Amino acid sequence: MSERKLIDARGSFCPGPLMELIAALKLMQLGDEVEIYSTDQGTAKDVPEWCAKVGHEAIESGEKNDHWFVVVRKAK
């Protein structure tokens, strides 16, 4: 059964949130999901762009209260 991990990267500057996401994905199983929180507005666009380039799936993104979030499914 797939799992969802949370990475709270609020307060981390670009490209810190992306790097934290990539480090986490390396340890996850195919189909697992990870949700990342970031106060860096660029993350909301950078992470889906990175996923499209390397072959993971950005399945949800948006803004919540004081931060942006992206949900990524490990697809390779």
Place this chain on the structure above:
Amino acid sequence: MATLPLYIVLSSADRDKMQLASMIASVAAVSERPVHVFVSMGAIKVFDKSKSGNDRYSDSAFNTELCDKNAPDPIEMFSQGKMLGDMTIWACSMVLDVLGWDESNLVDDLFDGQMGLTKYLSDAEEGQLMTL
């Protein structure tokens, strides 16, 4: 279409330039784009392992803000990019010669070795090159 390798020549110890270089290098490397960094001229002093923290860098227009906000250190970002992506870092053999240094003077576990400019430029013909 295959992604073109990115060749980044570092020539300055300026914190702004080093910060941007480490960001570009690490993001490209983790985006399945091979990155090859060539460290020359004053930039080599940033990687002097006897120095630490902000003492590594020359002052620059954005240095105070980067320090006040605890922006990630460029050395750490280069290390992270190497660990998570496809990146090599080469020390310019000419500047090591001028300084009387060898690789043991440089930050541990970061450099892939030393290289001459001719070989680096020859390799770079197959990619895109930027200098900071």
